[in-house]
Amino acid sequence: MRAREAQALQAGLWPNPVLGISIDDFLKTVKVGIGGATAGKVFEGIRRYDTFIRLKKGERSKIEQIRQLPTRTEKGAVVPLEQVATVDIFTGVKQVFRNKASRRSFVQLNVRGRDMGSVVEAQRKIKKQVDLPPGYFTEYGGQFENQRRAMNRLYIVVPHGT
Numbered sequence: 248m249r250a251r252e253a254q255a256l257q258a259g260l261w262p263n264p265v266l267g268i269s270i271d272d273f274l275k276t277v278k279v280g281i282g283g284a285t286a287g288k289v290f291e292g293i294r295r296y297d298t299f300i301r302l303k304k305g306e307r308s309k310i311e312q313i314r315q316l317p318t319r320t321e322k323g324a325v326v327p328l329e330q331v332a333t334v335d336i337f338t339g340v341k342q343v344f345r346n347k348a349s350r351r352s353f354v355q356l357n358v359r360g361r362d363m364g365s366v367v368e369a370q371r372k373i374k375k376q377v378d379l380p381p382g383y384f385t386e387y388g389g390q391f392e393n394q395r396r397a398m399n400r401l402y403i404v405v406p407h408g409t
Contacts, residue, residue: 268331272319273331276317279301280302281301281302284300310336314334315328318331370385
């Protein structure tokens with residue numbers, strides 16, 4: 248979902264100031280329609296069950312159904328989501344993590360048939376050939392980082408002979 252007007256977004260309205268839909272209302276509509284939400288409780292004797300609402304499984308993946316999600320304006324009118332946002336499918340980061348006030352995205356891989364050190368060395372060679380935009384960097388962790396720490400300890404423990 249993308250805002251149509253940056254000014255409306257800055258004003259706290261998404262993105263149609265005439266309709267007056269807040270960002271919170273917009274996000275709630277999307278969350279309920281796609282992710283679902285508890286709508287109430289059902290009581291059977293002493294047992295209580297939450298009632299859960301969301302679009303049917305097949306409808307959650309149809310872009311046209313998402314575009315038609317009803318969204319209530321501050322004036323009480325109900326409009327389809329497509330009137331207040333551009334709803335399209337695009338490829339991007341599934342989840343953005345933050346670390347030390349910076350966005351962080353992960354790429355996970357499993358290595359077969361070679362050691363992690365040789366894979367990271369190959370990545371370093373590629374890094375020298377590819378210019379990353381300002382603010383982007385690569386970092387290695389997991390098994391490679393554990394292996395590197397263990398090797399550093401071994402260099403200290405085991406004396407080197409020449």
